[in-house]
Amino acid sequence: SAVISQKPSRDICQRGTSLTIQCQVDSQVTMMFWYRQQPGQSLTLIATANQGSEATYESGFVIDKFPISRPNLTFSTLTVSNMSPEDSSIYLCSVSPGVTSGGFDYGYTFGSGTRLTVV
Amino acid sequence: AQRVTQPEKLLSVFKGAPVELKCNYSYSGSPELFWYVQYSRQRLQLLLRHISRESIKGFTADLNKGETSFHLKKPFAQEEDSAMYYCALSNTGGFKTIFGAGTRLFVKA
Numbered sequence: 001s002a003v004i005s006q007k008p009s010r011d012i013c014q015r016g017t018s019l020t021i022q023c024q025v026d027s028q029v030t031m032m033f034w035y036r037q038q039p040g041q042s043l044t045l046i047a048t049a050n051q052g053s054e055a056t057y058e059s060g061f062v063i064d065k066f067p068i069s070r071p072n073l074t075f076s077t078l079t080v081s082n083m084s085p086e087d088s089s090i091y092l093c094s095v096s097p098g099v100t101s102g103g104f105d106y107g108y109t110f111g112s113g114t115r116l117t118v119v
Numbered sequence: 120a121q122r123v124t125q126p127e128k129l130l131s132v133f134k135g136a137p138v139e140l141k142c143n144y145s146y147s148g149s150p151e152l153f154w155y156v157q158y159s160r161q162r163l164q165l166l167l168r169h170i171s172r173e174s175i176k177g178f179t180a181d182l183n184k185g186e187t188s189f190h191l192k193k194p195f196a197q198e199e200d201s202a203m204y205y206c207a208l209s210n211t212g213g214f215k216t217i218f219g220a221g222t223r224l225f226v227k228a
Contacts, residue, residue, distance in 0.1 A: 033216075042205065043163075043218040092163070107153050107165040107209075108216065 002027050006093050006111030013083055013118050020079045021114045023093030028073035033108070034066070035092040043092065049076045083118045090115050121146050123208050123219035131225045132196050140191040140222045142180075142206030151209040152182055152189040155218075158202045166191075166204070176200070196226045 003026040013019050023032065034046040047055040047068055055068040069077045080087050093111040122145040132138050144150060152169040167175045169182040169189060180191045189206060206219040 042220045045215065045217075048215075107168055108155075109165070110163040112162045 002029060002095050002109045004093055004095060004109060004111040006114060008114055009112060010115040011117070013116065015084050015118055017083055018079055018081045019083065019116060020077050021091055021093070023076045023078070023111055025074045025095055029095040030073070031096055032070065032076045033094045033096070034068065034076075034078045035094060037090040037092060037113075039089070046078070046091075080116065083116075085118045088116055088118045121208060121210075121217050123206050123217050125204075125206055125219035125222045127222045128220070129223045129225065131227060133227050134198055135195050138193050138196040138200070138224065138226075140204050140206075140224065142189045142191065142219060144187050144189065144206075144208050146187075146208055146210075148210065152180070153207040153209065153216075154178070154180055154189075154191050155205040155207055156202050157205070163205070196224075198226045198228060200224060201226045 005024040007022050011019055030050060032049045034049065035043045036046055037043050045058050046061045046066055047057045049055045049068045049070040051070050051073050055070065057063060065081055067079045067081065076093065078091060091114045094108040096108050124143045126141055130140060144152065154166040155163050156166045157163045166178060167173055167180060169180060178191055178193045180189050182189050191204060193200065201224055203221050203223050205221045207216050209216045
């Protein structure tokens with residue numbers, strides 16, 4: 001399975017600033033996903049990033065707040081913009097090797113996460 | 120609406136006891152179900168998929184479409200099984216996955 005390097009692993013940021021999180025994969029993948037895990041809650045999908053096209057955002061998430069880049073098949077960044085304490089969360093990058101010829105999902109591989117604290 | 124429900128936030132069992140982590144789902148099509156696990160200080164990782172009908176680390180899970188459940192079971196819990204477990208549902212093709220709230224399993228010596 002793919003190996004994902006995600007950084008930074010954690011950061012403490014001032015409100016109103018922005019943080020860019022990087023995700024590097026050791027193999028080419030078509031789809032990369034960004035998740036948020038707020039304290040005590042489950043994972044929520046922020047957006048899906050495909051190389052060569054605009055990211056697809058889920059309800060409640062917008063590009064101005066969470067701009068995403070996907071310059072090639074092994075790399076993506078997520079920026080958390082104009083941060084507020086409500087953005088304090090763990091942000092996770094994940095990839096899926098895709099589906100089998102029968103259309104079944106292989107499941108996700110996750111990065112180690114970025115623990116963001118906004119003060 | 121698509122939904123994954125894990126009714127137990129915390130499950131505590133003694134070593135050697137059977138364990139069952141419950142997962143129920145709501146989905147209008149033919150879902151693919153997964154269990155993910157996160158051990159302390161490690162990243163989230165895939166444990167098993169319903170489609171492969173495999174047993175990983177002694178855990179099994181059977182998809183029950185009638186009861187819309189995908190409970191995770193192990194006959195004899197080990198201390199190293201202590202972790203956070205997430206049930207997840209994917210639509211056909213795997214383009215979007217929904218996670219349950221998670222169950223923390225604590226296996227006592």
